[in-house]
Amino acid sequence: MSQTVATAPRADIRTASRWFAALILPIGPAAVALLRYFLPYDTVDDPATITSKLMADPGGTSLMLWLGFIATLTLVPGAYFVSRLIRTRVPWLTAISLILVVPGYLVLPWMASGDAFIWSAGQAGLDAASITKAAEVPHGSVSLAAVVFVVGHVLGTILLGVALWRSRMVPRWAAIATAISQPIHIIAAVVVVSHTLDLVGWGLQAAGFAAVGWAILRLRDHGWDPLP
Template sequence: MTATVGARTPESTTSGRWSSWGIALLLPVGPAAVAVLRYVLPYDTVDDSSTMVRKAIAEPGRASLVLWLGFVAVLTLVPAVYAVGRMTRSRAPQLTAAAMLLLIPGYLALGWLAAGDQVLWLGPKAGLAADQVTRLYDAAHPTTEIAEVVFVLGHVVGTILLGIALWRSQVVARWAAVAVIVSQPIHIVAAVVVPNHTLDLVGWGLQAVGFAAVGWAILRPRARSV
């Protein structure tokens, strides 16, 4: 009997290669989706509810695109950070664990927050006047406050910790780790300090670039073995 237990067959090698490519391609999708979402968002985060409603009604195409991009982000962000965490946990276990504890609940809360944008888009489509949509949005807002705290704390602090874990673990080049570390502070500045959608695109875009670098790190052993 010449076969050994656990020997890698051509089928398992091919399956592993496709799995690696799938993970590598998935990694930047979520951050990139949010980057575009923040760029096309028809209102500013600091706007009051009546202003948000007015701007969303004036830009229904953008309001609809925000929902679809948010849907993509909800589906892809959690598996992406989990995959990054698998790359960093052996050399930075505590940082990775802390990042996961913050990021996974934070990203899961994003689905709840998207309900507000659904109100902004569906209200006018249902024939509601702007003041009616505003009252509906205000009535729903208190239920999202906890989700907002979980999301903001989770994705800002968690991403910084994950970037530091990338730096310490040396999974990627230093510039990629720095891109992840600074991405969410840039987002916070662009969202609430000096509202700027282009800067917001840059912030989340840096996270997408950093995650793409992790994807390349996943593929490199495969590339060398071919």
């Protein structure tokens, strides 16, 4: 005689996951926008100048490191949630974007390691000359991380903006804001050297990602995560 085994209904967390995605999406770019605005030094400064500026502003340096920590935790999930919204409409472009942007975000801890070292060495009472001498000899992985970061997050974000445009899932302005955000960041960091313009660049990505979050919230649960 056959028996029917009762199974407990599976908890439906799709609404909660949509809200989680919408909340996470703008946090990473916004954290980097604030980091770049409050950065105690300019990207084009030499190592001695960077060391002196960081040691002169330990509070600002600590704030920068905390913002970098927040960005590290949220940028990759944010990129994933963007891809989850648009991947069925532009699968190849979305995949290429992630292949570039995710490694770029993942190397952020290596990018911040030098500043963290200078802060710690300064708090320990080491002199600026010794700290600078050590900072000028980074591990090879740190140098490689800089290349991966620049190429990955700049090209990846541009392509992600194009993918958003082609998906028609968000307003056109959000796709444009995402696509142009990192070229503006590069110009602000190494061409005109403007922390305010850098805030605008990363802020545009935060606004674009926030629009993605709003589009996710407007979906029905089955549109976000169809049940089998």
